[in-house]
Amino acid sequence: MVGFGKKFQESRYMGWKQYAINYKLLKKKIKRYLGERQANGEEQLRKEFMRVLDLQIEKFAMFLLEQEGKxxxxxxxxxxxxxxxxxxxxxxxxxxxxxxxxxxxxxxxYLLQFVELNATGLRKILKKFDKTVTHKITDYYVSTRANHPFSQLQKLFRHAGIEAMLGSLTRSIAELNNGEKPFYDDPASFHLEDPVVDSIKGALERLTYSTRFLSFLSKHALIGDQDELPSAEDEAIEKQYDFMALVLNLMNTFLYMVNTYIVVPSADKYAISLGAAPTLCGVIIGSMAVAQLISSVYFSSWSNRSYFKPLFFSSVVLLLGNMLYAVAYDFHSLSILIAGRLLCGLGSARAVNRRYITDWVPINKRLQASAAFVTASALGMAAGPALAGLFKIKQKFFLLTIDANTLPGLTMVVIWLLYIIWLWLGFKEPVRKTLVEECIQTYSMPNEIAQKSSCGDLHSNDSASKRVMSPHGPEEQSLLQPLTETAIDIDSDLDDTDNVAEESEYSEEADKPANSFCEALQLLTNPVKVQLGIYFMLKYAMEIILSESSVVTTHYFGWTTGAIAMFVALLGFTVLPVNFLIGVYISNLFEDRQILVASEVMTCVGLATLFAGPIPYTKAQYMTGALIGFVSTEVLEGVNLSLLSKVMSPRLAKGTYNNGLLSTEAGTLARVVADGTITLAGYCGINLLLNLTLTPALAFALISLIATFFCYNSLY
Known part of the structure; x- marks a missing residue:
């Protein structure tokens, strides 16, 4: 691999190399820092490295200004x-x-492509530094410089000069091709399809177009790295990528969340109909989470070998569980009811859903797929209670009672049956071993890998770029050729494959997944432990608000099942707009850790508002407290998982015992404890239920807030 090699030096852009961010120099400094960090301390090394990086970016920014002027x-x-x-x-x-x-x-x-390659080099070197130290710098470095009035980092992402030249280029070509027609008066008539203009627009979009909302959502899923460059292996993965399989995988996620929350509005009344206390709704709802603690582990392991089989097994188990849930009414058996919910929990295949996106969705589609995973979960959470609100009939069909208590189970039986048929007909199992062999055989030479996967191919998956790669005339072809060849060499300088022998031992260790749950726990640093603790707290608070809503509103306000369903559904539907607001706007104004603290404070405010005092408890007080508490935990979840994805060890990004599994287990355990708390508090009387369940929730929130302040400087 020649890096900035002979082809580059012989081209008419031979002087550009010296103005690029020196990736190899920075990588050597990282290796030197590994030997010095014990003597000098990581904080001093972080400051020194950031200063060197600032100088590299300043050099590049000055060159870019000069080129724009020319x-x-x-x-x-x-x-x-x-x-x-x-x-x-x-x-x-x-x-x-x-x-x-x-x-x-x-x-x-070409200049834009040079900018893009330098942006890639910056991202990769920051990521490499983060692998070597306890306290990462990426988020801190970008957040402190991206909006600073005197930072040259903005030149990597904001290109007012080039955008002005693009406007002049577009207008000039349009006017030359369209005679005297005014360009600005009727821009629709100047729909310009020019390969060069389209490619410049595509390059600018890659550098400046806002994908912040998708990125923010994808971090909720904790699905691998969303910013990797395509590799030879990914080229082979794309050959086996099946859109229908992805849809079925996401549909499993959606239906499972519907299944989880469809019983919330009616669980207390179902318990009463079986002769139990209404607060037993905590056990009814939480038993599904108890079983999920077990299912998450074996489904994560099973996904190492197959995806169709665990998804099929999950669907069958959920169908049987819902059938038991429905018939428990006529058998007048609380045991059958609980057994049905336990079976539903054993069918939780969220670990499979995550792993499929991580392993078999190509990198250029993984960001959207990860965001779709979170969206499917959020919509399922809202759709479940909304669907339950429609169940207002009561009649007998042979020996089976059909009413608001049994219809959640019966409806899900039908839905899972239809899903099983769709899964059987539509899911395509990827071939694992053949994929690796194909990668080795097809891309045996390093230079071929670069040509197939480099950033310098103008991102040929982009429709506009495809038009430039196959231009209309020989003039465009001759102009493009030096650009393509040179870009391959530039990008190869950022490719680590040419320096495998130079990689230190930490890189190999960083790529090795944890082999056991205990080993995964040993990889947790204090910031990660705090973030997992916060995740436990927010899931606990969220579950308390949702699961006891039917009991509380019935006791204080006499709400019907339909009213409860509407209220819970409205809470659930706030997930996407709140995440949009945070991901697109608020996250650009404040650091993640600042939003984290603010949302923890607001969670405490919401929970405190929900407490019943000596004055009469009103609907306004309950709805305000529930809305503040629920929305705050939503914001907290997004920011928490965003930070967790940054502070987690790279070894927890893959394998059976990954960060997704750990966060799932923490959240599921919180739901189990919350639902158990509701049932236990019910023994003290319905009048004390609200305050007894909110007290530990508020205590957890305050403890999390204190812990956040102790590790605040480590959250980047």
Missing amino acids: LATRFATLNEERELARNSGDPLLIEHCVKAYRALGMEIL
């Missing part, structure tokens, strides 16, 4: 020729001018 000067000259061509009306002169603009556009495209 391009702007050439545009000014060419614009004068454009006016002469338009005034002359000579078709040959106009055609020559259009070609000149396209040639200048290729210069802009």
